[in-house]
Amino acid sequence: MKKYFAVLYLGVFIVASLSIWKGGEALRNQQIETLRIDSFEQLNQLASILESAIAKYQHMPTLLASNDRVKKALRDGLASDINQLNRELEQINRITEASDSYIINTDGLTIAASNYREEASFVGGNFAFRPYFKDAIQGKPGRYYALGTTSNRRGYYFSYPVYDGNSIIGITVVKVDLTQFEKRFANQNYEFLLLDPDNIVFSSSRPSWLYRVLGELSHVELQRIADSQRYYGQSIEKLAIVYQKPFDEKSQIVDVLENTMTNGTEVLERLSFLRMSRPIRLLDFQISILAPLNTINEEISLWRAIFAGGVTITALLFGLAMLRTRMLRERSDANEMTRHNQAYIREVIQNTQAGLVTLDESYKIESFNPAVEKLVGQPLAPLVGQPLSRLFQLDKQDASALDSHMDFLEAANDLGIKVLTREGHLCYSEQALVAVEMTLCEMQLPNRLSYLVTFHDMTERKRYEQEITQARIELEQRVRERTFELEGANVRLRDEIEEHKGTQRELIQTAKLAVLGQLSAGLNHELNQPLTAIRAFAGNGLTFLDRGQYEQAHTNLQHISQLGQHMGDIIARFKVFARKGDVQQGPIAVQTAIMGALKIMSPRYKEVAIELVVTEDQGFIVNGDMVFLEQVLVNLLANAADAIQDAPDRQRRVLIEQIATEDQVNISIKDSGNGLSDDAIRHLFEPFFTSKSSGLGLGLGLSISLRIVEAMGGQISAQNRPEGGAEFCVRLPRFNHPTSQSPAKKSNKEI
Template identity: 25%
Template sequence: MRTLLTPRTFRRFLVAAGALAVIAASGNWAERHELQTKTEGLRQAAAAHVLGLRGLVERHDFLPHAAARHPDVQDLLRAPRDAALRARVDDYFADLQATTGAAALFLVDRAGLTLAASNWNLPSSFVGQSYRQRPYFEDAVQGRRGLFYGLGLTTGQSGLFIAEPVRADGAILGVVVVKISLEPLQATWMHGADPVVLRDSRGIVFLSAVPEWLFHGIRPVSAAELRWVAAHRQYGNRDRFPVLPWTIESRSATPAFVLHTSVQGRRTNLLALDTPLPELGWTLTVTTDMKEVVQARQLALMLAALAVALLLLGVLYWRLREKRFIEQRTARIELERRVEERTRDLEEAHAFRKAMEDSLLVGMRARAPDGTIIYVNPALCAMVGYSADELLGRRPPYPYWHPDDLEKQARESADALQGRAAPHGFESRIRHKDGHDVITMVYAAPLVDAQGVHRGWMSSVVDITAQKQAEARQRDQEVRLQRSARLASVGEMASTLAHELNQPLMALSNFAVAARALAAQSAPPAMLAGALDEIVEQSKRASEIVKRVRAFINPQRAQYESLTIASVVTHAAALLTPELRRDGMALRLDLDDDGARVRGDRVLLEQVLVNLIHNAMHAMQGRPRGSIGLASRRVDQGVRVSVIDEGPGIPPEQLDQIFAPFFTTRPDGLGLGLNICRTIVEAHGGAMTVDNRAGGGAAFSFTLPTVP
């Protein structure tokens, strides 16, 4: 008896088969898509690792080439027993190694013996070691560039060796070798989430993020290859390289392959991608876990099943809803009309409120109690340079906070959020998005809704940058005016003094020269010629002072030189010797400055000392057998010169104005001497002070910076 399918049953069967087909197709698509995504990620990771490897090699590639052309390197190969030459080459290699970060640099003669190395002073020094059996030496000594990776024969540490022949006069004298350590790169790989492997042309893994894979092969190593590795001791004393426990499964849709293996005793499936490095003879393998691919397929299957179930439920719901559609249609139309009217009213109210807020020139910012920005107006966005989308939802620290005031602004923000903000506002410096600073005043107030519930805090932000800049310009202008007034008064007095003294002093010089010529013609006594010589010297000195005063007014004319303080003090004392004898005063020199040298104008510095000694003599008038002290001492990075008298000292109320222009205690004084002295000292980068001594008298001192 045959059973016939009814049309209704047949339709149900078709629906079920279609649903299963859709679910299966979804799973396959999700798996392919995740594989493609993972493969692209592996390509990018491989490109980054390859770029890092090539960059590491290229960064040190020039070293052997440059070192091979150094004259000392070539000379040492010609004279290997020259100890001084070897020491220079050792220091040169050590400096190159420290500067470039290479693991080591060393020089090998044609016999393979190391003559000099950057680690010459370490127990593991390469000096005296033979590297004749190394392939890089064999290539370089034959005139080719050598490149070889292996374990060090001396240190046992792995590295990439780059060798360059040292040529001179068409002959190869020896080989310069640089060693680059790849261990930091391997350490970085070990901290990564996915294993990375680097193997040589024989399939032997020499760098790996998985330690148990090191010095294993992806295939059996042939006997000839084992003999070559052992002969050159590429990997130390190892003579066996077991095959890795890898099972490879190819995927036709992608260049990547699935790697079934174990990591730290745990079975795992990895998606792997090989990238050859032909210039180095290596192959880089990057991997990622297949777990996400499996999860993507499972998730797609579940989502597809859920979607089919929801679709079927939707169809059932639609059929039920169709029955009620007619009776609800009228009610729905009425409801939509009312909703439309209410929406229109709300939009109009919202548009009016937004127009009011957008027209404000003051920045407005609303924050939730936790500091999240929930509203900003256009004025605030323009003030900080960030759009509303960039600010809404942000919590402290905000992007416009000034990087130099982060702690201060965090404290002010916390005070505002806790209701402790100053009612009169507080000043805050912020950083505009384009990089310039903006000075603002911030006023905070509670944000309360229509039901009286506290929803956060509203801040008003006012830009006061222009006001602050105007205040700064005004302060700067006042300082400039004060300085200009001071320089103008001193310059005017100095110019007048130069103009009035220049002509009579030059006339005195001319008369003295003429008198000296007449004395020579009429053979006067020797004393007359000496006196006339002194007149000529003093008149020239007066003229030189006039020139230096003018140079002081115009610094471009100044004549600065390196001189000793002792020479300036000694010459100034010699100039005043006649006056001191005439007034019965003694000048005590106490020079203890270790020959300190300063850079300055000798004549102007001598005038400072002459003026200070004159002031000391005037303070001691009426005291028989007075004594003036002139001392120099080393202080920090300078030298301090002091003129000490035994006079009555400076009244305390006059100490603050003793250097002021036109202030004087002498009836015939102008009050410019000490002011000009201080100006000369400051022009030399120094400072001048005055102090009353405990035993009586005053001490005028100035400090000048020393030069080598």
């Protein structure tokens, strides 16, 4: 029903709004039509007056051209004749009310003018550039309109040639000032515009509209107007028409933005007009009347406001009537609901499982429900009018009392609310005491103060609390026992972890020594060659000393010193490689680690004739441990050598490459062996797994290498190369990230 009325009200509102809007539009169109009829008559009248007023001047140049004194002044040029002609022109202007009359010779120079007495006289001015002069000098009557370059006044010009026989000896010009017409029609109830053929406002009742164009002018047209000097430096701008809509075939509704003065402040105002136009063929102009519509718009707005107010008042009255009817209906429903609620509350009170007792303002019992008698186990009628303490006693641990109103207020203030909850027991029964939770709250009744007391049986809850307390004690005892057992297990586990770490370190050291054992033959070869050379250089040196050739002996001693240093470097590298220790993180140069591993592996590679190719140093720095990284690289190089020896028919070549990303450096070791089987790839890094011949390895090298690389925060992986052989890749985190680094060109260098 509510939804139905809401839709009905919305429909009525929409219909009323549309009626007000459409009615206002119809009334507005009717008033505009009346205004159009009146304005059209005014337009015809204005056009006739303007056309007749200007037409009377069009023959004046012809009459002046036939004047003998004009011809004589042009022909002879005597000062006396020109002075007399100036006075006659001045007199003619006073009689005809023309603006200006002047005589121009064939060179375009003004020799006489009606305004010869004025400071801005035309006498001496050259107007050969004006179109009216050019037409008349060719023997044709001239017509022209422009803003005067000398007087700075707008006017319409008529010109005619002056003949002496068949020769043109000068030009007569009459200028009609349009300002007099603007003043004449300035106080009308409309605005008028006089538009030239380019739709530029040449005359208007509003001075601010002068030289404004209605429509658009191209750049070529604007340049043509500027070259003609018709408006003598005046800027041609567009009239600010912001809205334009045809009303009928002969009129339009236009809105114009105009700056107006309001209380001394310039305000941009939007003016609405009804525009009607007609041509003035004599001048080749168009005249327009703009009748203001603001009054009509204000009247329509007022009519709409009055009508809307009436509709609103009617709707309010109807709404008030509906509201009163609804209030009466709701009051009846409320009374019925009250009776229903009272019966419902009585049933709830009588059948609730919680005990309810009401107290008066002195905390004396007024009434109770059957649930309280059920808790106590006997009737409570004798307690009516007795204090609450006869029925309920607090537990000993609660020192608060409820024997007085002041005690209740103090307890309630401590809680910040008008509700108080306490635990105690019902003491009226001669049987066992009943443990209950009492809640007392204040009831603000219309005429008096009362309290409602609620009793909840806590017998089961007390039993549960005792059981929970006993269970918590037993649980705490079990937790203490279990904690003691866990502490012992933790001690044993820590001991096992320490033993495991020691075993792991020994295992890594064993792998190192195993590699050193495999390389011992190559090491002997590397040390034997320098020793042989040292013996040769020493023998030669003794011979040189015996012969007194000290310089050659000195050279042999230098060679012996260099060979000794070389042997010391070889032995030092093996000693560093063989030392024990944990992974120590820090910045290390990748190229340095590679070269250290190569010093260890070079003897073996030379022994088995394997070509070792290393890319150029890229300057990469990673975060890791130098010795342990060398151990990983030695393990991978040793495996690569074993793989190549197992493939005697393939090319014997190992390639070491360095590639860096933004966060990591990849070290790849590629061999030309037979590659890895699928089973080997799956179990490659498992301890004691090996794909070598029996007795050639323990299967711990790659497992230990994996743990070392992961301890340094990196990864190690293996895959088969498309062209044959295997590729192992060690990825380690970069220590720093240069902001700009030109990519280094790679070049291969044989070791």
